[in-house]
Amino acid sequence: MAQVILKDVVKNYGDVYAVNHVSLTVEDGEFVALVGPSGCGKTTTLNLVAGLIPMSGGTVSIGDRDVTDLDPKDRDIAMVFQNYALYPQKSVYKNLAFPLQMRKLPKEEIDKRVQAAAKTLDIVHLLERKPRELSGGQQQRVALGRALVREPRAFLMDEPLSNLDAKLRVQMRSEIKRFHQDLNATIIYVTHDQLEAVTMSDKMAVMNGGFLQQYDSPANVFANPVNMFVASFVGSPAMSLVPLTAASKDGRVVLTGPEGWEMPLSDANGRKALSAKSSKVVLGGRHSTIKVHKSQVPGSVPGKVYTVEPTGDVTFAQVFVSGAVVNVSVAPTFQLRPDEPVFLEFDQDRMHLFDGETEMALRLQ
Structure with a gap:
């Protein structure tokens, strides 16, 4: 895994700043949650790290590389979305194997990585099933597995639990937290649910209006909010x-x-x-x-x-x-x-x- 550094990152559309000079460092193996209300800039920030949209200013580094001008495929990251984005006609095994086949990896290496990811996420028994035969939680595990097989330097997750019911969300929070602990993975996780951020992350980046309001451990953000917005947003x-x-x-x-x-x-x-x-x-x-x-x-x-x-x-x-x-x-x-x-x-x-x-x-x- 790798350290991720955002330095003075800006994304503006004319006079409107979606991300306004955001700087933060995600340490190697750290779980950081970007949290805030709708429209605060958290998903835009994640997309800038991924390279899905062009930056207006600033730099992004992953590991020891400046990736600001690199295409998403060259940044060595893996994304997990809220809608799973699984191929319905492919089995779970083929969904997991697909990104490796696109890289033209040897068949033996593909099988080794798929089996290892399936074992880590406890979905070995699901490998021959199609996505439509799986529950929402199982589909999300497959989406995680497809990211895991790539062995990326960082995982970027965009509200991956928002489509699940309340009980499954609690269960999958534990699954993702264990996933992070077992792999010592570098994870940047976007959510509007501050409870998810507090329970799962090592650090929280609280955003509002494109600005980074506070960046600290959940305990410190809760106990020592820097302003009234953070105080009123974090806590339930x-x-x-x-x-x-x-x-x-x-x-x-x-x-x-x-x-x-x-x-x-x-x-x-x-x-x-x-x-x-x-x-x-x-x-x-x-x-x-x-x-x-x-x-x-x-x-x-x-x-x-x-x-x-x-x-x-x-x-x-x-x-x-x-x-x-x-x-x-x-x-x-x-x-x-x-x-x-x-x-x-x-x-x-x-x-x-x-x-x-x-x-x-x-x-x-």
Whole structure:
């Protein structure tokens, strides 16, 4: 396998930038997920790495080669698409063998690679079947196998699980993760499903509007989002964001809601809030870090329950706080009703604060 380096990559159509000066390095054997909403530029970025569309600027290197001007067939990569792209009239064996036959490899070498790939993906018993005789998950394994037999330097996967039902998606997530671990493969994986990205990847590249917003491990992206977009996109349910006003009062920094309620901040959070460009500060909190109370406790803020969603082992609720929707979770035994007044207590050690003007995370200097 090989390292993949994107340096200042650009793809524009006139004044519209689909990919806007993206730079990132995928290390040898690393699984990197490109994630973001529809139209963010993730698939275009993958296609630029593959050479399927011409670049407007920047360079792409695979291993020690600059492949920017090479045709896709010369880049030594393999792609797996969401629609499998199998030949319906060919058996599984012939589907796997086809890319090797096109390379005019010896018959013995073709058979060796096909059998090895089939064994790795547990599809040896399917080799004589036609694609129409396979389930969606089996067809996706065949598509992976067809990429695997080529022994490429990197695998590029474009939403390969989007056509599967929910149960199969969970199963195939595990299959692809094991595929990566067993082969130590370099994989660039495009998905709009941030849960796939979090559970499968070594690193996540979060994109929006053609820009790379954050590139880090899933744990760091989740725990330390660089801006409000990343905070609200990564996580399920998403991080809740409440626009407030920060001010000093009686030697402490407090956040104030439009209705006049106040939340005193810890010393560390107070210093963060005062580093904002203005008094506008956005409070962020994940559902697991917010306590729900039926009566006011010190530091809690008032809200009103909007919806209640029991899921069995946990109950999720949406609570209106100063016009913003806050996602919370409680034990199934904790009864909540729509329109019920409640008080929310944000964990001072795990809350997030963002600059209301720049939307960037506020950090201690």
